[in-house]
Amino acid sequence: TINIERLKSRMLKMAQIGGTDRGGVSRLALSDQEKEARALFIQWLNELNMEVRVDDFGNIYGRLEGKDPNASPVMTGSHLDTVPKGGKFDGTLGVLAALEAIETMKESGIEPACPVEIVSFTNEEGARFAPQMLGSGAITGKFSKEYVYQRTDQKGLTFQSELERIGYLGEERNRPGKIASFIELHIEQGPILDSEKIAIGVVEGIAGFSWMEIKLAGQSDHSGSTPMNMRRDSLVAASSIIHEIYNWAMSKKDGTVATVGTIRTVPGIINAIPGETMFSLDIRNSDPVQLKECVKEVTRLINHIAREKQIECTVDEIASNQPIHFSPFLIETLENVCKESQLPYKKMISGAGHDSMYLNQVTDTVMIFVPSTDGKSHCEEEHTSWEDIEKGISVLYKTLCKLVNP
């Protein structure tokens, strides 16, 4: 059975890489810290005698051979990058849970009929290189290689140059071929399981998202000598808009969420009226028709307020994906494992995007959620109890056992 102490010690060791003084982790994709995390992961794969490959997007695979080496592998894993001042569980848990499951499998003398692969995908968060889930999107046909390589961070550094710099630009032939199935354990990053005191979420699908960039242009002027009634202040307009987007999303009551996470003014000094204001918008909805309608409504709302305030306005969608539904067969498999283990579970939709979202396009996919205390994630306070983690990994382990020896 699962060795939770071993898992815990690996989790805490990994959390030191990029660890913050308030118990969180800052380990952005392709940073020096993430490079160090990759090396530690590979060391652990080696200790398990797994064969390591790195593909041309820096995705790392560890392979345990099956009785039939020509069979398609069952794959499991997640990501090692974090947002700035994020938590130690988001992504990392899915990678190290996979290690723990395989190690347990080996210890139990289980010989898989097909190969099993553990994967860590590059830049899941999108915190450094937008959009999110570049590594998994790239190998499943969502993004072209050119597109991924040209993504740039705030300093103007490209995905490709940073991948090269940290020494993880691998070979195209190392991408996976046909995958038999994909399963990802992840923290919920929301409040539902925690508030209902249920340890296991059987994830049926992922909400679709639209990521937008809004640019408002008014007139930059001197803050001291321009009378209030002669201003065209782009930040005042942005403030109205951000507040109205919030009210709009609050009133929807269909699970729509809308978030403005970044904002910037130009010239961006204390004594000039902001001539330009740029901000991001992240909208999610689990229904494809509703999501489309949301984007329309919010674009109308933004343009309406901007017009009212005589501010020029552009709204650009920089990334999006339809809501997805996971494999009914795998959902049922997960439910059966939970029932056999007498573990209460909840079927649910993920509001957060995950690598599984894109894997689902190429193979049978499913996810297991474990609770996030108070629903907190993408923050240093992110937490999940080791008891819940143990339950989650045991479900992952038992499901993998069924999949590798059907």
Next chain:
Amino acid sequence: TINIERLKSRMLKMAQIGGTDRGGVSRLALSDQEKEARALFIQWLNELNMEVRVDDFGNIYGRLEGKDPNASPVMTGSHLDTVPKGGKFDGTLGVLAALEAIETMKESGIEPACPVEIVSFTNEEGARFAPQMLGSGAITGKFSKEYVYQRTDQKGLTFQSELERIGYLGEERNRPGKIASFIELHIEQGPILDSEKIAIGVVEGIAGFSWMEIKLAGQSDHSGSTPMNMRRDSLVAASSIIHEIYNWAMSKKDGTVATVGTIRTVPGIINAIPGETMFSLDIRNSDPVQLKECVKEVTRLINHIAREKQIECTVDEIASNQPIHFSPFLIETLENVCKESQLPYKKMISGAGHDSMYLNQVTDTVMIFVPSTDGKSHCEEEHTSWEDIEKGISVLYKTLCKLVNP
């Protein structure tokens, strides 16, 4: 008389240093560009046989000796630094107008009874090192040397280290002694003269200001998986506050202006609810009692909205100065010059701060304004017609002549 072509050619030459492709200037205090501008200014001072000094804040003085070298100098000038993407007139005009006035004085064979000094003050804008007017504030007792030297820019570089780097850390003994009077020509940076088609503003005083930093703390969470009704979004609160500050200032009708110029979120990524939002606030009023009342009212308003939204909040005043009134004697002198020259003028208050604000604490001071087209300033479109500039410099010249030979 004034040689407007000579002035124009110097203005355009100076505008190339840090010139932007849209006709503006980016020449931040103590940058490489500003270093180059300093060298050109000193070259021109040398060509006029003026004795050049640099003090321990990088303020540059050019001195034309008077018949009585022991008399206190009449001083005139402004600053050469600009905001990012600022204009070519703000500050620079006052420095080069001073050069033009002195050159005209020499050509006219006028021998001043007392010395005349041209000055260019360091970091008037406060765009790189907050607060504004550090160089003039330092030599007039507003700021201590330690305080000025420790100001840091966004990159963490200090005023002192940058002053040293560009080679303008001069000697304390080069600061001016007693100054007989100070006069500064500047663009209005507001719309009044332009809209009333009057070329000359006789500036009676400068509005007081309070610069504040507001910090809001809510809860950072995942943008996709945190339901709308479970959020404590610091940016949504900031948006409300910024909008209400605007409405509050609009409703004052007593000339109060309030501006939020900069804003930043933490973690500052597209898929996290902003846990923290920081923004600046610049409030101005020409009445000291009203200014104090404004700061109180706006602080109450900020705290009220923050409390309502369950967001923690701190409001810090980072710089302030009382409204000031210029020398009645110099105001009258300016008026007399305008009347003798049959130039219509308008007595007015400056909303923008100027080095004259601090010089006024140590000597008789006054300012001359020339119009800003459409009131635009701190932007690349900043403009003043050469006709208006010629009128402004002739008033400066004639006033200087009266002051140096009373």
